[in-house]
Structures are given as structure tokens and as C-alpha cells.
Amino acid sequence: MPETFDEATTLKRRTFVAASTAVAGLPLLTSDRLPASASTPTPADQLSTVRLTVNGEQRTAQVDNRTSLLDLLREHLDLPGTKKGCDQGACGACTVLVDDRRVNSCLILAVMAQDANVTTIEGLARGRGEQLHPLQQAFIDHDGLQCGYCTPGQVMSGVACIAEGHTGSRAEIREWMSGNLCRCGAYTNIVSAIEQTAKEA
């Protein structure tokens, strides 16, 4: 079970990070300072500092290199809106925008998001006062969810799908939203929400 497995490594990582961050400043590795090959890297070499923009804010975190962007958002930056379904790129629950393109944050190493501009579900209504993004509102209006677990990923993916212009027909929306699974089977209403928002955009 990937999730059980990851909980275990997350816990180990947390204690590990807590124990080692106190020790020393951790330089980000660059090409002129490569770690020794093949063998297990030293504890310091297993850590990196990552700086990125999330929902318009500059954020910095020290992470074990194994940390995914998804876990960085959820566990380190207090943004649990992005969900973990499979942790294997196979469900889309973890979809966020990186530099305005939709991606699966579970398969991105947090260290590789250095300097990236990330938008999560929490940032979608940003700059709109308290108003929801039109697609968020459309999900409510069309009843585009049941349990809601896949919804943040569906909405982020839907926003990108509309921006890409892949909304010419319901069939086209379905094909271009196929990277987001919904175990409750809310697909019909999800497509309606995207269709309507695309028309009004």
C-alpha cells in the first residue's frame, strides 16, 4: 500500500529533518560540488533548501530530497487542500498548476520546484476577495461532487483544461479531463460545470 508506506517514510523523515536541521546550514548542491558517487549520501547531502512561490507568496522550506511537491504543500506549508490519492501519477487528486500548467504534484520532487510558481486550490480565489473562482462556483451549481476528495484536483485540472481550450465538446472535455479519476462517479456533472464555465469565460 503506497499510502501506508509513505506515512512511514514521512514520519522517519520528520524526525530525521528535525534532528539534522539544527546541526548546520545546508548548501544547495550545484554542479561544482557533487557528492561522492554510488554510496549512500551523507545526511547533509540528503537535504535541500527549496524556495518557490505558492499562491503568490514566497515560501522557503528545508526538505529531505525525497519529499514530493505534494507533501511539501500538505505537510510543510500547511496547504492540505491538494489531495493524495494514489501517489503514483494515476488519479489526478494532487493536480496543481506549476507555471500555469497542470501537473501531478505527487511525482514532482519538491527540490525540483525551486523557483516555480505554484497555484493550489487554496490560491484559486486569490485576488477575488471572498469570491470563488467561477469553476468552483460551477462545481457547486452543478453538483459536481459527492465525497469531494477528488474535487480540488478536478477543479485545478478543469481550470487548465479551459485555459488550454480543450472544451469544444463534452467528449473533448472528457478526454482532456481523463487524468482525474472520481470514485464517486460525478463525471457527468463535472463535465457540465467545465462546459458552462468555458462558455462563460
Place this chain on the structure above:
Amino acid sequence: MHPFAFSRVSTTAAALNAGAGNGRYIAGGTTLVDLMRETVERPAHVVDINALPYKDITVTRQGLRVGSLVRMSELAAHPEVRVTYPVLSQALELGASAQLRNMASIGGNIMQRPRCPYFRDVHSACNRRDPGSGCDARGGDNRMQAILGASTHCVATHPSDLAVALVALDAVVEVRGLDGPRSIPVQDFFLRPGDTPQKEHSLRSGELITSLTVPAGAHTRRSGYLKVRDRQSYEFALASAAVALDIRGGVVRGARVAVGGVATVPWRLPKVEEALVGRRPGRRTWTEAAALAAEGAVPLSENAFKVKLVERTVRRQLMTIGGQ
């Protein structure tokens, strides 16, 4: 996931030095991070190559050149590629999901590893992951496995759709090592499992894929990709066919046909092509040629259906591309 050191390189020389020191390149990470999490892959040092300058797509009269760091979505959407090499755009857009295609690179795509469930499960016997340990797939759940190009040591299909189209179009993989550049015809790039299933490609240790080239030809415009799978989208192929035809004066002058989802490597079908060239386009020609698609197939206990499926996939795609 096993612990690893991480570094970024911004020059080819730095990448090759890191590669020579056992550094593992990462581009989109959609294969590597996934398999590292399963502990199938355990690199001690991961090297981010995304700052290297292999990001251009150029279309000339000689052909197409694609940098290895171009994303699947970018190549698929390129306006000239869509018109001149539609089989490439279609193979790309019928693979993975919109999110994954934004992440995955072209170089990483042809380096992706098998999707065999036993390969992904470190508690199973798998010669590819652990040479000499056996193959749990052969006598296990083998419905998705290969009917062509397998050996007693491994029966896993090659998962890439793009690679099937590249094999049909005689693409060339341009690589660079510490000794300099070399060109590998894509047909020689992918290795059948034989006695050494762990050797999947002919890249030498530390070599970097810099670009892919596809020669121009009269056949590339009239081309396309058909993928048959268990669900309509976001699924690997049960059988797929890349077809490119040069039809002039009511005669097939040139034909390129390759299939995926059925073989251990992207599988070119020279006999099908021979049966097409010189013939008049039409149902009879397509049916007779497609009948040769599964020649040499050795089905396993649960995948005999792929024999007929691959013939019909080729036939239907010949009809779509060549007309009925």
C-alpha cells in the same frame, strides 16, 4: 524511498561528469520518482538536467529534430508536427494524461520502464529488476504481457506509445557521452529481453540523450496512431498501431507499420509493409497485409486474444489512413 543526494546541472559537461560518477538523470520524473517510491529504483544521486538547452523543435525539409527535454504536450501541440507528422502527435496525446504530458520529456519517454506489475512490486521475482530471480509474470497475471519478442526470462511489453511511432518513422536517437556524440537508429535503441532483460536500451552508462531526429518522407503526412485499451483514455495499450502510407497514382508506394502493446520492444512489421507496397489501396489490400501482423506470436495463458486484436488494430488503422 531510499535516501539520495540531489544536484542540478546547467551544462552538458557537468551532466556527463555527474553521469560518469553514477549520477542518475531526472527530467520529468514521472517514471523515476514513481519507481524510486516503490524502491524499484534506488539511485544514490539524482541529477536534474532540466536546465540543459535541449528544448527546441525544428522542422526542416530534411526532417524533424526534437530536443530531449521537450515535453510530450509541447511536441504534440506543435502546429507543423500536427500536419507533417500526425502519427507523433496522436501517439503522444493518446498516452498518459494531460498533467503527465506536461511533465514528461521526450527523452524520458523512450527511457520509461516496463509497467509489468511484478516488476513494480519488489516482493515478486523479476529478472528485469533482479537478474536471475525468475519471472512471476510468465505463469501469473499475464493478460497485459507480450506475445512477440519475449524470452523465457521476460515477457513484459514496452509501454511507450511515442516509441512505436518513432520506430515506424525510422527515427534516430542522438546521444552524447564523455567520448563525444553518436547516433543510434531507434530500431537498435530498444533491446529485446533475451538472456539479459535488465538491458532495455543501447545507451551506455552515463550517456545523455540530446535529441531525436525523424527523417522527412512522402509517407509522414498520411500517418496516424490507433490505440486499443481497457478504458477509453489514461490507460496503456492492449494493442496499438502506427501507420504511415505514401499513396500516389492509386498505388501504395511506401508503407511504415509498427505495433505496440503486444511486444517487448516497439515492433516494426516489415512483412506487412512488403504486402502493402505496389498494391492498390483498398479493403482487400489492408486485410491481406494485416493478416501478417501477428506472425511469430507466442501467446501466454491469458493473452491469446492479442493475436486477433493486433491484426484487427492494424487493419482498422490501414483503413483509416489509406481509405476503404
